[in-house]
Amino acid sequence: EVQLVESGGGLVQPGRSLKLSCAASGFTFSNYYMAWVRQAPKKGLEWVATISTSGSRTYYPDSVKGRFTISRDNAKSSLYLQMNSLKSEDTATYYCARHNSGYGDYFDYWGQGVMVTVSS
Amino acid sequence: DIQMTQSPASLSASLEEIVTITCQPSQDIGNYLSWYQQKPGKSPQLLIHSATSLADGVPSRFSGSRSGTQYSLKINRLQVEDTGIYYCLQGYSAPWTFGGGTKLELK
Numbered sequence: 001e002v003q004l005v006e007s008g009g010g011l012v013q014p015g016r017s018l019k020l021s022c023a024a025s026g027f028t029f030s031n032y033y034m035a036w037v038r039q040a041p042k043k044g045l046e047w048v049a050t051i052s053t054s055g056s057r058t059y060y061p062d063s064v065k066g067r068f069t070i071s072r073d074n075a076k077s078s079l080y081l082q083m084n085s086l087k088s089e090d091t092a093t094y095y096c097a098r099h100n101s102g103y104g105d106y107f108d109y110w111g112q113g114v115m116v117t118v119s120s
Numbered sequence: 121d122i123q124m125t126q127s128p129a130s131l132s133a134s135l136e137e138i139v140t141i142t143c144q145p146s147q148d149i150g151n152y153l154s155w156y157q158q159k160p161g162k163s164p165q166l167l168i169h170s171a172t173s174l175a176d177g178v179p180s181r182f183s184g185s186r187s188g189t190q191y192s193l194k195i196n197r198l199q200v201e202d203t204g205i206y207y208c209l210q211g212y213s214a215p216w217t218f219g220g221g222t223k224l225e226l227k
Contacts (some may be wrong), residue, residue, distance in 0.1 A: 037164075045164065045207055045218040047155075059213040061121075095163055103170050104152030105211035110163040 002026040002109045004096045004101035009114035022079040022096030022111060028110055029077035030054075035072060035107060036081045038092035046092075050099050051082060064090075067120045122146050122210050126219025132227045133167075139195040141222045143208035148189065152211040155184055155193045159204040168193060200226065 008020040035047040038085070049070035050059040058070050069082040079096055093115050098105035123146040133139050143153065151171040157163040166175040168184035171191055181196040195202055203226055208219040 008143075044221045045158075045209075047180070047216045047218070050214070050216075059214045100169070104154075105216055106166065106169045106209060107164075108153035108166050108175065110165070110168070113163050 004098065004109060004111035006094065006096050006111045006114035009094065009116045011117045012053050012118065012120050014086060014088060014118055016086055017084045018086060018116060019083070020081040020094055020096075020114060020116070022081075024077045024079065024096075024098075027098070027109075029072075033101045034070075034072060034079045035097045035099040036068075036079075037095045037107065037110075038090075039095070039113075040092040043092075048094070049118040051079070054095065060077070063070070067110070086116075088118050090116065091118045094118060121215055122212060122217055122221040123218050124208055126222055127220060128131050129190055129220065130225070131224045133198050134227045135198055135200065137198045139198050139202075140197055140226065141193045141208075141224075143191045143219045144189060145191075145210050145212075149210045149212035151186060153184075153186070153191045154209045154211060155182075156207045156209065157202075157204050158207065164207065167206075170199060187195040192216075195224075198226075 003025045007021045012018045035050040051070045066117045067085045093113040095113045096111040098109040100108045124142045129199045153171045155168040158164040170183045183194045185192050206222045
């Protein structure tokens with residue numbers, strides 16, 4: 001059974017940093033792209049970052065480019081999201097997701113999510 | 121960036137009714153479209169990928185289709201457990217973008 005478990009969320013002041021983690025199990029982690037998707041309170045879904053199987057390629061939307069860094073440790077089956085220079089608009093539930101990049105791209109498994117609140 | 125226009129924004133339907141939700145991309149995305157269901161307080165779940173392929177474990181009353189540049193999610197014989205918010209996602213090119221969501225409630 002595929003499992004994705006996020007951790008590391010919490011309350012952080014604007015301008016500060018936070019690092020999220022995602023522990024994966026139930027599949028060969030190193031064979032899959034991985035992603036982070038967020039959802040602001042009462043809002044829709046927004047893709048935040050994707051990383052290739054080896055970690056050599058990363059992708060970000062303009063809203064977080066230069067502030068967020070996605071990384072992975074295939075030996076530990078773990079995914080990370082380093083978030084710097086946080087803004088109030090980064091307040092959201094952050095989901096770790098398996099990014100299936102075969103015929104088109106989609107997110108086939110999701111974690112339970114972790115809440116990040118950016119506020120003074 | 122590819123914009124995804126999803127409609128309707130909300131929908132109220134009766135048990136056993138047929139429900140259809142649509143998504144229109146701002147440019148051609150081929151069959152690179154997926155659909156997700158999100159129940160209150162839960163994470164999204166994949167329903168359909170590649171426009172028409174049912175994800176593992178998803179009931180057969182869910183189906184996806186494409187007509188030209190319009191994509192549809194159809195729920196046959198609506199059940200109580202189908203209430204929630206539905207999203208489409210274009211998987212053609214980064215930044216991968218979601219539709220605004222359709223909130224489905226029981227009448």
